[in-house]
């Protein structure tokens with residue numbers, strides 16, 4: 072073990088999926104000096120995905136979704152600095168400054184600053200209009216939720232659709248307004264987009280596509296939304312879910328290389344040898360896909376944190392995990408593996424017109440190799456696909472669409 076990790080100070084900015092795990096893993100990997108984990112949110116690090124699912128539905132409390140108990144941090148001598156924002160980074164003096172004015176020296180720094188919701192200029196500052204990223208957002212939104220109320224969700228991505236599902240199940244009247252020609256356009260195939268549109272419409276959600284909101288006004292308690300085609304909608308609550316931007320401000324001001332996120336190499340190292348980055352904020356070179364990527368998922372945040380921690384502690388490991396993701400809407404669990412980049416054809420297993428518990432899978436193929444899969448309520452198929460994609464195994468094409476054959480027959484033998 073090198074001398075540096077015996078007595079050096081590791082400062083981690085951002086205390087969520089990536090930052091929290093990076094701290095714990097660095098200790099496990101042998102970091103013996105101080106570890107300071109700084110987070111702008113005042114809560115102990117928590118699982119973010121349930122915010123738009125069980126927490127919004129009121130089925131889970133914040134206390135029940137903590138990533139780790141407080142004791143785990145103290146037992147590992149991880150100093151938690153919660154409710155504190157890092158406002159500047161001085162790379163020459165190797166220190167960060169907190170909003171309070173306090174300056175902390177580091178030997179190694181990890182930026183796990185995540186992402187922040189994209190803003191909709193016409194919605195800025197209006198009461199009753201929310202984005203959903205943090206636990207405090209959910210607390211505020213829940214105060215306005217009640218059966219019979221009207222909600223407009225701007226943006227038909229995963230978070231918007233999860234919010235729409237929860238609000239519909241709570242008896243609210245929900246409209247999803249998506250500017251693109253289909254739901255989930257950035258992340259899913261047309262087959263999956265159509266499936267989720269049908270699912271939401273079958274539950275009573277009004278789905279608008281090609282719908283660009285041009286104005287929002289507040290008339291007493293009612294929000295009045297005007298769209299580019301002249302449509303006018305009234306709402307008691309508006310949720311803006313139009314994507315996120317990587318949180319790169321600190322890194323950019325300190326002169327680190329920035330692309331679509333903080334630029335890192337395969338080892339999660341930034342353009343400064345003493346600074347790593349991981350999670351939603353990081354743009355990395357993917358050997359698997361032969362291009363630079365920035366992903367927004369728990370898998371990516373956790374796997375990158377593990378790699379960054381190992382490398383900080385003297386190892387030399389490259390990040391090359393298979394991306395995977397999930398989304399829960401009503402009784403449907405979508406699980407996705409791999410990225411649907413340049414696939415040649417798709418195979419559908421199940422009936423896309425029969426939405427509900429039976430689910431379906433869509434496999435994205437290049438020749439006889441599967442490069443990605445979307446599976447709805449089909450956990451066994453998802454697990455089989457993950458292996459086929461990760462190990463680039465040849466696939467038995469005929470078996471994919473044949474529901475009489477179990478997933479173990481997917482592999483060509």
Ligand SMILES: Cc1cc2nc3c(=O)[nH]c(=O)nc-3n(C[C@H](O)[C@H](O)[C@H](O)COP(=O)(O)OP(=O)(O)OC[C@H]3O[C@@H](n4cnc5c(N)ncnc54)[C@H](O)[C@@H]3O)c2cc1C
Nearest residue numbers: 085087088089111119120157184185186350351367368369
């Ligand atoms: C509502 C919702 C539902 C989601 N559902 C899913 C899902 O079902 N499946 C899935 O895989 N992914 C899901 N995601 C995405 C997933 O939560 C993110 O990919 C993951 O949280 C990324 O973790 P991270 O640690 O990189 O960043 P974040 O979770 O964004 O955390 C970054 C933290 O850094 C803090 N921070 C930033 N700047 C500073 C600073 N200067 N000083 C101090 N602290 C700072 C922020 O306050 C924040 O707490 C969801 C996200 C949201 C918002």
